Amino acid sequence: MARRVTIADIAAAAGVSKGAVSYALNGRPGVSATTRTKILAIAAEMGFVPNRAARSLSVSSAQTVGIALRRTARTLGIEPYFMELISGIEATLSAGSYGLTLQIVGTVDEELEVYRRWWAERRVDGVFLCDIGINDQRLDYVADLGLPAVVVGGPVENVRLPAVWHDNAAPCQEILEYLHTLGHQRIARVAGLPRLLHTGVRDTAYAHTAAALGLESVTTIHVDYTGEQGAQATRRLLTTSGRPTAIIYDNDVMAVAGLAVAHELGLLVPQQLSIVAWDDSSLCRLTHPALTSLTRDITAYGITCADILLTLINTGTPAADARSITVESQSAQLFPRGSTAPPPA
Amino acid sequence: MARRVTIADIAAAAGVSKGAVSYALNGRPGVSATTRTKILAIAAEMGFVPNRAARSLSVSSAQTVGIALRRTARTLGIEPYFMELISGIEATLSAGSYGLTLQIVGTVDEELEVYRRWWAERRVDGVFLCDIGINDQRLDYVADLGLPAVVVGGPVENVRLPAVWHDNAAPCQEILEYLHTLGHQRIARVAGLPRLLHTGVRDTAYAHTAAALGLESVTTIHVDYTGEQGAQATRRLLTTSGRPTAIIYDNDVMAVAGLAVAHELGLLVPQQLSIVAWDDSSLCRLTHPALTSLTRDITAYGITCADILLTLINTGTPAADARSITVESQSAQLFPRGSTAPPPA
DNA sequence: CTGAAAGCGCTTACAG
């Protein structure tokens, strides 16, 4: 564990001042081209890497952004969403040599406290807000703090933070029209947590479209995204009289669970029941039949969110119009597979 | 964005020196009980939170540990393993007020470079090494660096780093004995990446046990853990003559894929084919039939790994015997479910 | 028990 090399060492070796070394290293004016070249060569040779803490203290920037997740190990693990999002975020951060710090919290209050502490400590320069709820108190809290943040989800209005979201309504309409075209009239939906914003958006979109198409019924049951509750809801739907001929699931895990329940009840998919899933992980292609599902590029979404956060941090203002960005995800498309067909005659 | 309050502000308000404030805040001797109480009260009232960078620079510790993952967005997302591990790690870190910094890399060289930089920058105080391979070059590299690290996996020998691993051999034996008792003689295995250490351990354990039990055959196909390759391998196994009556999968995603292939080929599970999965996520309970699988508590594993890393960082030496810890995971147990039964007569 | 000072390793005005 040899002592680290500092700019003082380089300055001594090059016979210049520490200031000159700093200017050379950071590509600033203030040193001649020849001195700069010499300093850079020496720095490289000595394997110099600047100390983060010292740099942060001087420029009062952490070169790090944070993400706090209010999730349990189980719900984190089961959903590919977060890892894909983080993977996209990372791609942008690495390019800008920012670090990512991750914290898992148990309650909203803990989460708010994390933001307060992070910002007070200057441990992060900005954060991502995920799992946006209806009337989410975190948005105002973080804005009041003055902590740069990007809202990963929406639509949100009258917020002092840039937000990025997918259009949730159009896919709902697409799915319903697709099932309607196949001939389905009694459609059910196993939906996600009602407190989440995008669940509400989908609720509304389905209701409107169903009315417009004149569908017989669109029963909705809200659960928590887990396979257990998805299975339970499916069992309930399929054992009532006038059962649906098609069920839409708000994520893929519940759809897989629903398919198993149909098998268990001896219902043939897709002959007697059609199934559509949101969030097309490879899970949907592993079942038999493969599940018709809606694909979105979550990694690309993460890249966009990170781009906006870095812009916000570096310029003090988000990228143009970032305050209300809708990610028109070119990839939000329906992939019909073996789990959908016309309803039984 | 009001100016942050620093110890200088508190010192001024309390009418003492900055040194006294520091002593009081850190619970060190050097201030009277009354002064300490007064300082603490003022600090709390002013909402003081110490600046991380300043503290790090003084004590030359980052209060952060790092984890670099060489995985793609897809393989990260599909496997609950990492999120569960991270969730456990977080629990320990939060308790010790350490942060976690996460980086996703593309190649081993990139990963090594990340460790070098992190340590030179003093951005982390230690790291976790995951996805341990056979003759993994990272172990020596990190040890040479002097960077405190915990090897998450094993067994590894002659390494200068503490390692923590589950016993992989015993469960292999248990599974094989279970299938043998049911009457199976032709068993196949769809295994994980051969370059990974634990895959090799399992290879050996199955071979030994199969020989000891006098099993007819244990065919193994190594793939990459994805459902696609798991399905492909299964198709290959089931369409050859003398096909196996039971298949063991090294993770749950491949097992689910394998089940779908059996359905597709019109094979009844478990009547004509038994299936056993490793890594019991809720996936295994969502299929029909539910999959017999091996459960381990990954979150607890993460907690243990983090405990050891923090001990290593704070004392310079790992916890007693940490150099070769085997986590005798009480939870590594086989859960027989609907996917296993005696072979067809 | 307390205060004044030096130091951690950078950056950045400010003079020459």
Place this chain on the structure above:
DNA sequence: CTGAAAGCGCTTACAG
């Protein structure tokens, strides 16, 4: 273009 110095916000010997 270059050097000497102050400052970021802490911690920690070192004198009183």
